[in-house]
Amino acid sequence: MTASASRAAIAFDRVGMAYPGQAKGSALILADLSLTIPEGEFFVLVGPSGSGKSTLLKLVAGTAFPTEGTVTALSQPIKGPDRHRGMVFQSVDGPLFDWLTVQQNVGFGPKMAGAGKAEQAAIAARFIDMVGLKGHEKKFPAELSGGMKQRVQIARTLAADPKVVLLDEPFAALDALTRRVLQREIARIWQETGRTFLYVTHDIREAVLLGQRIGVMSRGPRANIRHVYEIDLPYPRDDLDGRFAEIVRKLEGDIEREASGQWAEI
Amino acid sequence: MGRNLTAGLSLASVAVFVLIWQAGAMWLNDPLFLPPPLDVVTGAVELWRDGTLWSSLLISLLRLMGGWLLGSAIAIPLGLWVGTSKAARAMVDPFIHFFRFVPAIALVTLFIVWFGVGEASKILLIAYATMFIVMVNTASGVGSIPQDKIDAALCLGANQRQAFTQIVVPASIPAIYVGMRLALASSFLVIVAAEMLAASSGLGYIIWTSRLYFRIDWMFAAIALLGALGFVTDRAWKAVGRGALRRYLRDTTKY
Numbered sequence: 001m002t003a004s005a006s007r008a009a010i011a012f013d014r015v016g017m018a019y020p021g022q023a024k025g026s027a028l029i030l031a032d033l034s035l036t037i038p039e040g041e042f043f044v045l046v047g048p049s050g051s052g053k054s055t056l057l058k059l060v061a062g063t064a065f066p067t068e069g070t071v072t073a074l075s076q077p078i079k080g081p082d083r084h085r086g087m088v089f090q091s092v093d094g095p096l097f098d099w100l101t102v103q104q105n106v107g108f109g110p111k112m113a114g115a116g117k118a119e120q121a122a123i124a125a126r127f128i129d130m131v132g133l134k135g136h137e138k139k140f141p142a143e144l145s146g147g148m149k150q151r152v153q154i155a156r157t158l159a160a161d162p163k164v165v166l167l168d169e170p171f172a173a174l175d176a177l178t179r180r181v182l183q184r185e186i187a188r189i190w191q192e193t194g195r196t197f198l199y200v201t202h203d204i205r206e207a208v209l210l211g212q213r214i215g216v217m218s219r220g221p222r223a224n225i226r227h228v229y230e231i232d233l234p235y236p237r238d239d240l241d242g243r244f245a246e247i248v249r250k251l252e253g254d255i256e257r258e259a260s261g262q263w264a265e266i
Numbered sequence: 267m268g269r270n271l272t273a274g275l276s277l278a279s280v281a282v283f284v285l286i287w288q289a290g291a292m293w294l295n296d297p298l299f300l301p302p303p304l305d306v307v308t309g310a311v312e313l314w315r316d317g318t319l320w321s322s323l324l325i326s327l328l329r330l331m332g333g334w335l336l337g338s339a340i341a342i343p344l345g346l347w348v349g350t351s352k353a354a355r356a357m358v359d360p361f362i363h364f365f366r367f368v369p370a371i372a373l374v375t376l377f378i379v380w381f382g383v384g385e386a387s388k389i390l391l392i393a394y395a396t397m398f399i400v401m402v403n404t405a406s407g408v409g410s411i412p413q414d415k416i417d418a419a420l421c422l423g424a425n426q427r428q429a430f431t432q433i434v435v436p437a438s439i440p441a442i443y444v445g446m447r448l449a450l451a452s453s454f455l456v457i458v459a460a461e462m463l464a465a466s467s468g469l470g471y472i473i474w475t476s477r478l479y480f481r482i483d484w485m486f487a488a489i490a491l492l493g494a495l496g497f498v499t500d501r502a503w504k505a506v507g508r509g510a511l512r513r514y515l516r517d518t519t520k521y
Contacts, residue, residue, distance in 0.1 A: 140513065
């Protein structure tokens with residue numbers, strides 16, 4: 001990781017994105033967006049709903065393509081989804097494979113990569129252990145709580161050995177207590193794996209808890225990243241700490257000012 | 267409710283029904299209008315002894331299973347194809363939504379003309395009746411797979427073919443299963459019509475020919491057996507759902 005720390009894991013270069021089926025130039029969701037995320041970074045995107053945060057993740061995942069500009073991963077243009085960029089979805093039930101056990105879900109990536117049964121099981125065991133689901137290997141998703149399902153998603157994504165992990169508000173659908181626990185764990189998991197994490201949320205406190213850098217998106221249409229904040233706090237972070245509160249307050253102030261024009265319309 | 271209690275309740279309600287039937291038949295005292303249950307049992311035993319009932323039951327069951335499985339075997343791949351490909355859907359849709367409303371019963375004579383009075387016409391007729399239900403269910407099952415599930419597989423390194431075989435097919439099994447269960451019921455509708463028109467065996471044939479001998483008790487026996495056959499095949503299909511297909515179905519087999 002250290003040798004390649006300066007390489008760009010993801011680079012957006014003057015990206016514009018229109019709703020599918022609409023004429024070029026009209027009603028862009030994203031416009032003229034440029035951002036470089038170095039390898040190994042935990043980057044958090046915050047912004048109001050409808051600002052195109054999820055669209056940005058889809059562009060990296062390869063499930064959507066920009067109308068203007070380019071998105072590259074390790075200097076390679078993104079042609080479509082592949083195992084190098086894993087995705088943890090907000091939906092708790094949708095993304096899991098209901099007919100497969102926890103172990104088989106987590107082993108899906110290795111299986112696709114051609115690993116044998118024993119190797120699949122060994123890789124799955126490692127990541128199931130990492131997310132704290134040891135003992136639940138033989139259970140089906142329907143037998144798990146919402147928080148456990150998101151743990152399965154995280155383990156499954158990591159088991160495919162991606163270079164970049166995309167997380168689309170992964171804990172937004174969970175209860176507050178479970179969310180707090182998983183927020184702490186995701187920071188630990190990022191440190192353990194050393195991968196690039198690109199995390200989307202609308203929760204500023206969560207962003208400050210997790211991100212090395214935080215990009216603030218303006219409200220769409222023609223959404224863009226207006227400010228990028230460096231969060232110089234050591235991990236694990238403590239949200240009761242004085243400096244933590246100070247940073248959150250500053251960010252909230254900036255975002256409110258940024259959005260005040262739009263808020264007035266509501 | 268406990269298992270024993272529900273079974274007891276079911277049994278009790280059937281017993282009450284038979285008692286009311288017996289009382290009604292005694293009160294009407296017209297076995298040609300409504301034969302009492304005991305007469306029906308005697309008639310059934312009579313038919314059973316000479317082998318008619320047993321062979322009719324078997325032949326009807328074979329036709330049903332043959333047509334149902336053949337229809338499903340055609341409909342499932344077609345439904346998966348139509349559900350995944352917009353082009354396929356555009357091509358197949360007009361036919362599906364036209365023939366879906368042409369009941370198999372309307373085609374009985376035509377099928378006899380085309381495929382003869384043998385087994386082929388009956389099995390094909392049941393296959394026809396089965397196909398549309400299974401196909402439409404399968405296609406709508408494919409359509410209701412969350413996009414996240416397919417995207418997740420692609421982001422885990424699956425190619426398009428693997429996303430189809432590993433995700434689309436297993437995720438559609440609940441819809442296919444329910445479609446086949448519904449189709450099973452409608453294939454009973456068709457078998458009787460087909461056996462009435464052109465057959466020398468089968469439960470439908472007994473129901474139809476009993477009228478020639480004024481044997482309403484035979485008719486009742488065949489009707490009761492038809493219902494029992496449906497009950498048993500439906501239970502058997504449910505057992506398949508709870509057994510071999512369990513990991514795919516979970517919530518689908520509750521009723």
